[in-house]
Amino acid sequence: MRRKVVTIALDAMGGDHGTEVVVPAALHFLKRYKDVNLILVGREEVIKEHLKGKSIDERIRIHHASQQVEMGEHPSKALRGKKDSSMRVAIDLVKNGTADACVSAGNTGALMATARFVLKMLPNVDRPAIITAIPSINGHTWMLDLGANVDCSAAHLFQFAVMGSELASSMDDAPNAPSIGLLNIGQEEIKGNEQVKEAHELLSTSSLNYVGYVEGDDIYKGTVDVVVSDGFVGNVALKSSEGVAKMISHYLKQGFMRNLLTKLAGLAALPVIKSLRRKIDPRRYNGASLLGLRGIVIKSHGGADRLAFEHAIRIARKAARKNVPERIAQGVEAQLDKRASA
Numbered sequence: 001m002r003r004k005v006v007t008i009a010l011d012a013m014g015g016d017h018g019t020e021v022v023v024p025a026a027l028h029f030l031k032r033y034k035d036v037n038l039i040l041v042g043r044e045e046v047i048k049e050h051l052k053g054k055s056i057d058e059r060i061r062i063h064h065a066s067q068q069v070e071m072g073e074h075p076s077k078a079l080r081g082k083k084d085s086s087m088r089v090a091i092d093l094v095k096n097g098t099a100d101a102c103v104s105a106g107n108t109g110a111l112m113a114t115a116r117f118v119l120k121m122l123p124n125v126d127r128p129a130i131i132t133a134i135p136s137i138n139g140h141t142w143m144l145d146l147g148a149n150v151d152c153s154a155a156h157l158f159q160f161a162v163m164g165s166e167l168a169s170s171m172d173d174a175p176n177a178p179s180i181g182l183l184n185i186g187q188e189e190i191k192g193n194e195q196v197k198e199a200h201e202l203l204s205t206s207s208l209n210y211v212g213y214v215e216g217d218d219i220y221k222g223t224v225d226v227v228v229s230d231g232f233v234g235n236v237a238l239k240s241s242e243g244v245a246k247m248i249s250h251y252l253k254q255g256f257m258r259n260l261l262t263k264l265a266g267l268a269a270l271p272v273i274k275s276l277r278r279k280i281d282p283r284r285y286n287g288a289s290l291l292g293l294r295g296i297v298i299k300s301h302g303g304a305d306r307l308a309f310e311h312a313i314r315i316a317r318k319a320a321r322k323n324v325p326e327r328i329a330q331g332v333e334a335q336l337d338k339r340a341s342a
């Protein structure tokens with residue numbers, strides 16, 4: 001049976017590097033995947049300049065957009081004043097069915113605001129949430145929300161859990177329901193604020209594979225498949241982990257470069273260091289999904305290089321193939337029906 005061809009719109013102007021990264025990532029991606037068409041969205045003359053001299057695959061095309069959203073631009077300004085930005089046009093292509101998904105390394109706030117305005121929310125979902133995979137001892141842990149919602153009610157956290165469960169099940173091809181943990185300052189029932197306690201009650205009486213409270217270290221121990229929190233806590237946890245990774249890398253490099261003996265030791269340990277670097281390389285986890293929308297939007301890190309951006313395209317491809325928005329809509333509806341009949 002022939003596989004469905006997925007079309008992905010790429011915001012070619014977004015991020016710190018724009019076309020310098022997006023174009024080579026797109027060309028390399030097409031060499032690896034034969035079931036994908038890519039649309040490069042942005043200023044046609046700039047994109048063509050970066051394609052000059054390259055072997056162009058017939059599965060890639062350019063869609064002109066005259067404007068660009070700057071990384072520091074206010075979301076409301078980008079939403080109102082840049083309707084022909086590469087970001088907006090890429091999302092519009094998803095809205096009108098030309099593309100199955102879009103990927104952008106651009107301004108996160110503008111991307112979230114524009115995607116929500118253009119695509120709208122799924123039925124029974126109040127707010128979108130940002131989710132990504134984080135490396136753990138057992139492979140990876142999915143975590144949401146990572147910054148879209150600073151203040152959340154218990155109902156929002158419950159919705160995040162449903163959406164995270166459906167996303168993890170789809171992306172990991174999990175035969176069993178993903179395990180879910182609610183991030184808290186302890187595992188005891190008495191700990192946590194009122195929103196977390198109320199969400200705990202909602203999740204405990206649901207049919208989700210909810211295991212209870214988890215703490216920050218459980219994210220990296222791989223205690224559960226999905227960790228749920230509000231966007232404030234989730235973003236702080238994510239940025240803290242990135243800082244710890246950079247600190248460890250700094251001290252390792254400093255230690256091995258101290259003298260000739262430590263340099264030799266570093267040379268001997270190089271295979272182990274390379275293996276560790278590959279396992280925790282943030283580029284291989286690039287690509288955060290904006291869940292809860294009536295379409296697939298993937299946020300790449302603004303400073304992503306070719307490898308990182310290519311991974312974000314890979315996330316978009318799989319999410320499209322798995323019809324993640326449809327699965328989320330069905331999952332939320334099923335949970336609400338069960339709660340209503342309980």
